[in-house]
Each structure stands twice: as structure tokens, then as C-alpha cells.
Amino acid sequence: MVASMASSLDASLSYLSPKARDKENDSQNGNRDVQDVLSCSRKKLSLGSLGDRIRAERSRAQREPESSFVVNSPEALPCTSQILPPQHLWTPNFTSPNSEEVLFTEDSADQGPEAAEFDEIRQKLRAIRGALQRSNTQQAEMHAMLSQALERCESLKMEAADAQRSKEHHHHRWCILDQERESLQRMASQSRSSEQSAREEAVAWRAWLRSCLELLLREVSLKPATEMLKHLKTTERSLQPELLAKMPSLYESLADALGNARASGEGILRAPQKVEADERVAQLERQLAQKELALAALEQEKRSLRSEVRSLQNQVQELRGSIRVFCRIRPPRGAGAGAEGAPGNGFGVKAEGSRSVCLKKPPGDRRHDFNFDRVFNQQAGQRDLFEEVGPLLPGILEGIHVCIFAYGQTGAGKTYTLAGQRSSKQPGIQDLAIGDLLRLAKESFEVRLTALEIYNESIQDLLSTCEGASGPSRAPSERLEVRQSREGLTSDAETEEASPSPFGSMRVPGLKSWTVQDSADVEEALERVRTKRHVASTALNERSSRSHTVLSLSVLRRSAGTVEYLGVPVGVLHIVDLAGSERTKVSQAEGLQMKEANCINRSLSALADVLFALGDSSSSAHVPYRNSKLTYLLQDALGGPGCKTFLFAQVSPDAQDAHESYSTLTFAARVATSVQKGRLRLRTGNVSPSPRRELRERDSPSAREENWRAAAPPLPRRREEAKS
Numbered sequence: 231m232v233a234s235m236a237s238s239l240d241a242s243l244s245y246l247s248p249k250a251r252d253k254e255n256d257s258q259n260g261n262r263d264v265q266d267v268l269s270c271s272r273k274k275l276s277l278g279s280l281g282d283r284i285r286a287e288r289s290r291a292q293r294e295p296e297s298s299f300v301v302n303s304p305e306a307l308p309c310t311s312q313i314l315p316p317q318h319l320w321t322p323n324f325t326s327p328n329s330e331e332v333l334f335t336e337d338s339a340d341q342g343p344e345a346a347e348f349d350e351i352r353q354k355l356r357a358i359r360g361a362l363q364r365s366n367t368q369q370a371e372m373h374a375m376l377s378q379a380l381e382r383c384e385s386l387k388m389e390a391a392d393a394q395r396s397k398e399h400h401h402h403r404w405c406i407l408d409q410e411r412e413s414l415q416r417m418a419s420q421s422r423s424s425e426q427s428a429r430e431e432a433v434a435w436r437a438w439l440r441s442c443l444e445l446l447l448r449e450v451s452l453k454p455a456t457e458m459l460k461h462l463k464t465t466e467r468s469l470q471p472e473l474l475a476k477m478p479s480l481y482e483s484l485a486d487a488l489g490n491a492r493a494s495g496e497g498i499l500r501a502p503q504k505v506e507a508d509e510r511v512a513q514l515e516r517q518l519a520q521k522e523l524a525l526a527a528l529e530q531e532k533r534s535l536r537s538e539v540r541s542l543q544n545q546v547q548e549l550r551g552s553i554r555v556f557c558r559i560r561p562p563r564g565a566g567a568g569a570e571g572a573p574g575n576g577f578g579v580k581a582e583g584s585r586s587v588c589l590k591k592p593p594g595d596r597r598h599d600f601n602f603d604r605v606f607n608q609q610a611g612q613r614d615l616f617e618e619v620g621p622l623l624p625g626i627l628e629g630i631h632v633c634i635f636a637y638g639q640t641g642a643g644k645t646y647t648l649a650g651q652r653s654s655k656q657p658g659i660q661d662l663a664i665g666d667l668l669r670l671a672k673e674s675f676e677v678r679l680t681a682l683e684i685y686n687e688s689i690q691d692l693l694s695t696c697e698g699a700s701g702p703s704r705a706p707s708e709r710l711e712v713r714q715s716r717e718g719l720t721s722d723a724e725t726e727e728a729s730p731s732p733f734g735s736m737r738v739p740g741l742k743s744w745t746v747q748d749s750a751d752v753e754e755a756l757e758r759v760r761t762k763r764h765v766a767s768t769a770l771n772e773r774s775s776r777s778h779t780v781l782s783l784s785v786l787r788r789s790a791g792t793v794e795y796l797g798v799p800v801g802v803l804h805i806v807d808l809a810g811s812e813r814t815k816v817s818q819a820e821g822l823q824m825k826e827a828n829c830i831n832r833s834l835s836a837l838a839d840v841l842f843a844l845g846d847s848s849s850s851a852h853v854p855y856r857n858s859k860l861t862y863l864l865q866d867a868l869g870g871p872g873c874k875t876f877l878f879a880q881v882s883p884d885a886q887d888a889h890e891s892y893s894t895l896t897f898a899a900r901v902a903t904s905v906q907k908g909r910l911r912l913r914t915g916n917v918s919p920s921p922r923r924e925l926r927e928r929d930s931p932s933a934r935e936e937n938w939r940a941a942a943p944p945l946p947r948r949r950e951e952a953k954s
């Protein structure tokens with residue numbers, strides 16, 4: 231606003247100034263003309279008589295009033311002096327213009343040629359006088375306009391000052407409002423994040439409750455346990471309010487007692503009956519101690535009820551079976567698929583509800599149906615899968631060993647399910663599980679991570695800090711071996727430090743373990759795994775894993791700032807991303823890739839053999855753990871005591887993958903039905919039982935019960951105790 235007013239003022243001044251200058255110039259020119267004419271006349275009237283007459287006439291004219299020609303004096307225009315400096319004002323230079331008039335009007339007819347000249351001069355003078363009068367009028371007008379412009383300028387200046395003040399005021403208000411807006415935004419984001427965390431917590435609890443409910447509804451054999459659980463929960467619920475109700479009265483009586491004690495103390499100071507007061511204080515202290523004991527007993531009862539509830543929950547999980555099999559159908563690769571992923575012509579895999587899938591192989595095969603613990607169709611998200619695994623994670627802190635396998639054809643989405651996809655910000659089960667485990671472990675437990683890959687039946691450390699060549703050209707010295715351990719420790723001549731093996735009775739000397747405390751540690755470790763692992767581009771997958779990756783998280787109990795282990799870790803989580811089974815004709819593997827594919831297929835069939843042997847109810851069935859490095863290493867995690875196995879069978883819905891999907895589904899469905907309750911082996915200290923001894927163990931209910939109890943975490947021993 232100020233700027234616009236200033237600019238309008240400038241415009242009016244710039245419009246007025248040239249005009250005023252022009253007028254001034256005109257006036258000055260007129261003045262000069264008059265002077266010239268007069269000097270010329272004087273020259274011509276040099277005759278003495280004429281001069282006398284002129285002088286006489288001039289004096290007469292001086293006596294007459296100035297009526298015929300009036301020039302405005304500068305004083306008549308007071309404003310002009312305010313506008314222009316005095317040197318710019320034109321002052322007419324006539325002393326007596328009327329005398330000339332008189333001179334030229336008289337006797338002109340008598341003078342002949344002189345008279346004609348006088349007439350001419352008179353004409354000129356008249357014209358000049360007219361011009362001067364007009365110029366004076368215009369100058370007066372200009373002065374008036376300039377004074378108006380100045381007034382306008384003054385008022386505009388005032389308006390500008392007002393506008394400036396109001397602008398400053400508004401700016402100040404705006405600053406205050408901006409601060410308020412920022413603080414409101416901060417508050418909103420805080421409330422949003424707290425709402426988000428509350429929502430996540432609610433989702434986790436809801437999932438946990440849903441899985442418990444599902445379990446309770448499904449497992450008829452769990453009825454007594456369920457009832458017991460219910461009873462305990464009711465008791466806990468009834469005890470809790472009772473305890474809470476008692477708390478205020480306990481605190482009140484405590485306060486009363488203290489008040490009384492203080493009062494009686496003061497009384498003692500005043501009164502002489504000190505003995506009596508002492509007795510009273512002692513009595514009150516006794517009462518206080520009794521109340522505290524009652525409170526402690528109630529707390530203890532509450533704690534024991536909680537642990538009983540927890541152990542019953544574990545029992546419930548145990549009775550659900552040691553192996554749970556899920557099927558995940560990945561989205562179709564190309565166009566032409568139906569809504570549920572089955573191709574338009576009806577061939578391929580299709581989800582049928584939440585527990586079964588059907589498959590038809592081209593050309594014209596019959597329909598095959600497979601049942602699983604749960605089926606995830608192509609719309610299922612990573613968190614849906616994690617809901618199945620998540621409830622078992624707290625059990626790891628109590629001694630359960632959890633093993634998650636992803637099995638399936640190459641390109642079916644095993645790595646996607648476990649490791650997630652960074653580009654689309656889809657965390658995998660492994661990221662979610664590690665995050666949850668770290669949250670649960672907090673200060674009381676230490677979490678250690680090891681990662682290895684089994685490539686062409688040789689073991690390599692994926693967390694090794696050695697920056698040597700990765701991939702197939704890795705040095706043979708980096709290859710590690712699996713050994714059976716007597717103590718369940720990796721400590722021996724080959725390693726300087728004693729640390730517990732995540733593989734129970736098996737160990738891999740030289741395998742590095744990283745202590746992870748937060749997501750940054752995990753991210754660093756997983757990035758190393760991603761870069762070190764063997765991958766190659768095949769016809770079916772751009773980044774096909776050429777090895778089995780085993781990621782193991784051991785949880786160790788922490789006591790007063792130190793980590794006590796020397797037994798086995800409290801619990802372990804293994805996450806195994808198996809290499810994809812492939813038909814070399816389809817994947818067009820040649821040379822090294824052909825060798826890799828053969829190794830992969832051999833070790834996968836060894837895994838299948840082990841799982842089927844575990845499902846064999848005959849006690850004499852041999853479990854061929856030694857047939858591959860993978861099964862040999864993970865034998866404690868496969869059907870071991872207190873061990874839970876999750877198998878994610880990954881399939882593609884596409885018709886061209888139907889043959890591969892059929893073999894994946896056949897294998898997984900067989901594991902789901904025949905190995906459902908998995909054979910549990912007795913745990914004898916830290917020593918793995920020999921295969922022969924394993925064969926003697928039975929899957930009887932008493933053995934199961936015994937095994938389940940054995941699965942409870944052993945009390946950690948101190949290193950010195952273990953040595954002695």
C-alpha cells in the first residue's frame with residue numbers, strides 16, 4: 231500500500247514538473263522579447279524632441295493607475311515559493327509597461343514611416359503582453375495544481391505511515407499465530423504417534439487373543455488345560471481387584487500407623503511414660519510388618535498365577551504341534567491371471583478359503599486340494615504372516631527354540647517373505663521378529679546374531695568382517711565345518727572365546743556372533759548378509775538365492791550387567807531362507823549354476839527325508855540328519871525338545887509354474903499332516919543324544935510331558951561352576 235501511494239505521488243510529480251518548467255521557460259523568453267523590442271524602440275527614437283515627448287508621456291503614465299496590464303507578482307502565489315526555489319520563479323521586469331503603450335498610441339498618424347514602425351512595435355508588444363498574461367494565468371494554475379499535489383502527497387505520506395503501522399501490527403500477529411500453529415502441529419504429531427503406538431499395541435494384543443481363541447476352539451485335547459487356564463485367569467482377575475481394593479486400606483493403615491507413631495513419639499518427648507509409648511510403637515511396627523507380609527504374599531500369588539498362565543500358554547502351543555505349515559501364494563508374474571491368482575483358463579494354484587488351496591496342472595489335469603494350518607493368498611501382507619509367528623516370540627525368552635523355514639520353487643517369494651523388500655518398504659518376517667525380540671529382551675537379556683550360508687554343501691560365515699572376495703570366488707579358508715559339541719559351546723582350541731552355540735549340540739567353530747541391541751545394529755548385520763550371500767540371475771528370478779541362509783538369534787540371560795551363559799542360550803530363533811528348488815530345464819541353468827541347482831535340490835530332498843522320518847510314528851525310524859549339512863546343523867531345531875518349526879511353503883499361482891507348485895504343495899501338505907505333532911527328543915543336559923538313542927524315544931504323552939518340562943530354560947550356571 232505504501233509503495234503504491236509513493237509511486238502515485240512520484241507519477242503526479244513527474245507529470246507536473248516538466249509542465250511547470252515549460253511555463254517558466256515561456257515566461258523568461260517573453261521577458262527577453264519585451265526587452266529586445268524596447269531597446270530597438272529606444273534606438274529608433276533617438277530624436278531629441280521625440281525623446282522629450284516620450285519622457286513627458288512616461289511621467290504622465292507613471293501618475294496614471296496601472297489598469298490595462300497587470301502582472302501577478304510572485305507574492306500573489308504563496309504556494310509557488312513552497313514548491314519551487316526562488317531562482318526558478320519568473321519576475322516580470324517591467325517598471326512601467328503602460329508608458330510604452332501611451333507612447334505608441336499618441337501621434338502615430340502624424341509621424342509617417344516612424345508611425346508605421348511604432349504601430350508594428352505596438353502590435354508586437356500587444357502580442358507579447360497577451361502571451362505574458364496567458365503564461366501568468368497558466369503559471370498560477372500550475373502553482374495551484376502543485377500545491378494540491380503537495381497536499382495529496384502529505385495525506386498519502388500519512389496514509390503510508392498508517393499502513394506501515396498496521397503492517398507491523400499484522401506481522402506481529404502473524405508471528406504469534408505462526409508460533410501457535412507450530413506448537414499445535416507438534417502436539418498433533420505427538421498425539422498421532424502415541425495413537426499409532428497404542429493402535430499397534432492393540433493390534434498385537436488382538437492378534438494374540440485371536441490366536442489363543444482360535445487355538446482353544448480348535449484343540450479339543452486342550453479342554454482340561456483350557457479350563458485350567460480359564461480358572462486361573464478368573465482367579466487372577468478376581469485376585470487382582472481384591473489386591474487393588476486392599477491397597478488403599480493398607481496404605482491408609484500404614485499412614486495411620488506412622489502418624490500414630492509420630493504422635494506418640496512427640497507425646498513421649500512431652501510425657502514421662504516413655505515405656506508405654508515404646509510398646510505402642512513396637513506394636514504398630516508389628517502391625518506394619520504383618521500388613522507388608524500380607525501384601526508381599528498377595529504379590530507373590532499374583533506372580534505365580536501369571537507364570538502359571540504363561541506356562542499353560544506354552545503348553546497350549548506345545549499341544550498344537552511342533553511343526554506348523556503355512557502356504558503363501560505370491561502375486562502372478564504376468565497378466566492373464568484371475569482374481570484369486572489362478573489363470574483365466576483355471577490352471578495353476580488358487581486359494582480356497584483360509585486353510586486350503588487347489589491346483590490344476592495344464593493340460594487338463596484333475597483338481598488337487600491341499601490343506602494347511604493357514605493359507606495366505608496374494609493379497610496377504612507381511613504383517614498377516616507375522617501374526618502367526620509373533621505370539622511365540624515371548625516363548626524364546628523362556629527357552630523355546632523357534633525355527634522358520636521358507637520353502638518353494640525359485641522365484642516363489644521366499645526371500646520376499648523372510649527378508650522383505652527394501653524398495654517397497656515391506657519388512658520381512660525376520661525384521662519384524664528381530665524387532666519384537668529386541669523389544670522383549672530389553673535390559674534383562676542379550677541378543678546375539680549369527681548368519682551363515684550353505685553354498686554347494688560348504689558353510690560360509692555371512693557376518694565375517696573379512697573383506698575378501700564374496701561369491702563363488704571366496705577363499706576356501708573361510709569355509710567352516712559343523713561339529714558335534716559336548717558342552718554346547720563353540721569354545722575350543724579353534725576359538726579364543728567361549729560362547730554358546732545357537733545350534734544346541736551342534737556347533738560351527740569360527741562362526742562370528744554379533745551382539746545386537748537396536749535396529750541400527752540389526753540393519754548393519756542384515757546389510758552384510760544381503761551383500762555377502764550368493765545370488766545369481768536366472769531365467770526365473772533376477773536375484774535368485776544360490777544357497778541356504780541360516781540366521782540365528784540367541785537370547786542370553788543378563789544378570790547385573792553381565793551375561794551368564796555357559797549352558798545353552800535361553801532360547802533361539804532360526805530363520806532359514808532355503809534356496810529355491812528348480813528344474814534345470816526351465817531355469818536354463820548351465821555350468822556353475824547347474825552344479826548349484828543340483829546341490830540345492832539334493833539338500834532339499836535331504837530336508838524332506840528328515841521331516842518325513844520325524845513324522846514316522848514307528849520308533850525305529852532312522853532320522854537321516856547326516857545326509858546334508860543343513861539337516862546336520864539344524865537337527866536340534868528340527869523336532870528337538872521345546873522346538874517349534876514354521877514352514878512357509880511359497881508357491882506361484884501361474885499355470886506355467888503349476889508342476890513346481892504341485893511338488894511344493896505335495897511336500898508341504900505331507901509335512902503338515904504327518905509331522906504335525908513332530909517327534910520330540912529328550913534333552914539330556916547339553917549333550918545331543920546319539921541317533922540310536924533317539925530311535926528309542928517314544929512319542930508317548932508322558933514322554934511329551936517330560937520333554938516339554940525339559941524344554942524349560944535351564945538355570946544359567948557360572949563359568950567357574952561349569953569348569954568345576
Ligand SMILES: Nc1ncnc2c1ncn2[C@@H]1O[C@H](COP(=O)(O)OP(=O)(O)OP(=O)(O)O)[C@@H](O)[C@H]1O
Pocket residue numbers: 559560561608638639640641642643644645646647651771773774775776808809810811880
Ligand atoms: N508376495 C509378494 N508380493 C510382491 N512381490 C513378490 C511377492 N513374492 C515375491 N515377490 C517378488 O518376486 C520376485 C522373486 O521373489 P524372491 O526373490 O523372494 O523369490 P525366492 O523364492 O527367494 O527365489 P529364489 O529361490 O530364486 O531365491 C521378487 O522380485 C519379489 O519382489
